Amino acid sequence: MASSPIFSPARHAAQRDRMADAPTGADFLAPLIAETLLDRLSMVTRDFARTLLIGAHDAALADRLRGTGTDLTLFEAGQRFAQKTGALVGEVDAIDLPLESFDLIVWPGGLESVNDVPGALVRLRALLAPDGLLLGAFVGDGSLPRQRRAVMSEGVRPIARLHPQIDLSSMGNLLQRTGFALPVVDVDALTVRYGDWFALVRDLRAAGLASRLAPAPPPLTREEAARIAAAFAAQADPDGRIAETFRIVHFSGWAPHPDQPRPARRGSGAASLAEALKQKP
Template sequence: MSAPAIFSASARRRARDRAARAFATHDFLRAQMLDGIADRLSVVTRTFTDVLDLGCFDAAFTPPPGAKVARLDPGYAFAQAAGGVQGDEDHLPFADQSFDLVVAAGTLDTVNDLPGALTLVRRVLRPDGLFLGAFAGANTLATLRAVLRAAEGDHPVARLHPQVDVRSAGDLMLRAGFAMPVADVETLTVRYSGFGRLLDDLRGMGAANVLTERHPLRRDVLARAAAAFAERGDADARTPERFDLIFLTGWSPAPDQPKPARRGSGTTSLAAALRPKT
């Protein structure tokens, strides 16, 4: 028996289709992710020929020079505008070993089967292919979570989806079979002039509530949340909100890749290494 779906695929598609209309005015979070991916890609000295842009949004990712790019997005509007295909990350419509680079910026945090999605990414990579991913991780929207919890008092309901922390992300990469996996986190703080501006940004970037079980937000709860948000403002009447961006790097296994040393193969003891030199 499969586990119940946390996210509604239809709600996710609708949220992305609504966001596609004016995404350019709310794309700062994905732009930050793409900058981080570009930085990591810049230190790789190999050539890529076939690239998959997974969760392509507005196709802002620029592939390496000379590479062909395929694009996939869960939303129809983004996929159509990018000349790509519509699909879900945990049901990829591509053959094994089709790409030597896969980039996924901004969608993996709302995939029902994240371990399965990462395994599929590894499978569509050729041996020694590279995966670079980024998504919003644990501690993101800490202020929003706090003010909603305070506004709903003794009867809180889930409105923001579960989040993956950086350590769990690294473990998932290992489970998916990536070689030399790395997971790291960067924090971005955005100062908002009001609660409504934050909600507008979340809707505009396609990050609205897409949980399978959703509950309407009553006006009195919304008013209390807005007031609590304003109370957290600084001297300029702006309230900081936190976004933690988790970056993933991993390689598809290949026979000629560097291997970690076998446990117990060292020739120098720790005691000897720490002994003061005379």
């Protein structure tokens, strides 16, 4: 018997379609993640003729990728969003495109709320031509600690409302298990200071990080929301603002090719992101 999905594809699609109507700049995380991915891509000493970008809401990232001369394909979960941007529509763990269709796949967020993460990675690995690169990022383990404490406040029903999180070691193991060569995983911690909990909630919604749990938990009552807001505010710095943490996990892996360098022995400490991304011209 198949297990019940953790996340709702319908809620995911609805969230993505709402993002299509959001004003420019509402998602503060998107340009930050895009810049880090482009920085990592700039380390690669080769060109990619065919690129798949998972997620169509960051038009600036799509334009930067097109500017490299690559043939860019967009893949998007929201039906209306896909129609607006010319993207293919679907969920990543059910993506069905011809094998070895791409030389580069860029995934700037979303892996953390995919029902079948290993299945999604296996599918993406199959879409890469030999010596193709998967490059991505997501909000990972250790993120939003103050919100997580606040949601567990006394007087708030003990119902799962926040997503489970993926840590660095799990992601590295997943890349290896799903057939990627030279996997690299690292993390950047981003601190954002808020005036109140409701400002954080607005940012999470704008970034597509609101709950996609299935089934959807019952809405918070006014009293529960007030208790969470008060518990969040109680963690403020002396100036009254609350510092919340986003841990952005970056990952990369290559489709195997005979000419690739062999990875360093596990535990040697010799592997680095720059060396893993460098390829011979």
